[in-house]
Amino acid sequence: MPQYSLQPSAKVRQPASQWFGQPVDVLDDLGQxxxxxxxMVTCCHLGCAPDQVSHAEPGEFYIVQNAGNVVPDPAEPVDSTLASLELGLQYETVSHVIVCGHTSCGFVRRPLVLQQRETFRSMRSHSNPARSRGGLNGHRPASGEQQVRSACQHVLHQLEKLARHPFIAERLEHGALTLHGWLVGDETSQIRYYNPGTSRFELQLSGAR
Incomplete structure (x- = not known):
């Protein structure tokens, strides 16, 4: 498995007042x-809103969002997520890919929804490995620490699939890219980052950068 090791910024939820009156020249710069x-591959859920989980300036992240922060398997047909990933990596300034999940992700917690709705049925293969690794079987809803463990495993599973894509593997082999796993706490806004040295998701310490 490749190494993932990026610590997110310590401040993860800025007061709303800091976003009021944002200088127009910032948006002008982005227009250029x-x-x-x-x-960042992240979930559509508000808990994974990129502007709330980092201290980055506008435009620092190239965002790819979908239900469950899912990365397609290399054997699957090319879809919009994969196309967006490849497009994002065309920027010469990009040297990191982050898979960012969240603790109460319904994609992992509620398997019956994926089973009962035709739209989601094909997506079960993306959530089942995480539930199994987290100690969950069948259609029982996840809760508590089992849900957190499963959400962590879900992020790792997406990273594993990501590393198998040829356009990612080539960059990893040449040291041009680093992969990272983040997990946002929905109730606390705290970020756990995957530490390859301990093989654990660890909380970002306050004040660290």
């Missing part, structure tokens, strides 16, 4: 084209 430093 931005130079992102990282591609």
């Amino acid at each position: 084209g931005h130079e992102p430093r990282a591609v």
Whole structure:
């Protein structure tokens, strides 16, 4: 498995007042084209809102969002997520890819929804491995620590699939790209980052950068 090791910024939820009166010249600069430093694959859920889980300036992340922060398996047909990932990596400034999940992710917690609705049925293969690794079987809803463990495993499973894509594997082999796993606490806004040294998701310490 590749190494993932990026600590997110310590401040994860800025007061709303800091976003009021944002200078127009910032938006003008973005209109001229931005130079992102990282591609972030994240969930559509509000708990994973990129502007709330980092201290990054506008345009620093190239965002790819979908239900459950899912990365397609290399054997699957090319879809919009994969196309967006490849497009994001065309920026020469990008040297990181972050898979960012959240603790109460319904994609992991509620398997019956994926089973009963035709739209989601094909997505079960993306959530089942995480539930199994987290100690969950069948259609029983996840809760508490089992849910958190399963959400962590879900992020790792997406990273494993990501590393198998040829356009990612080539960059990893040449040291041009680093993969990272983040997990946002929905109730606390705290971020756990995957530490390859301990093989654990660890809380970002306050004040660290």
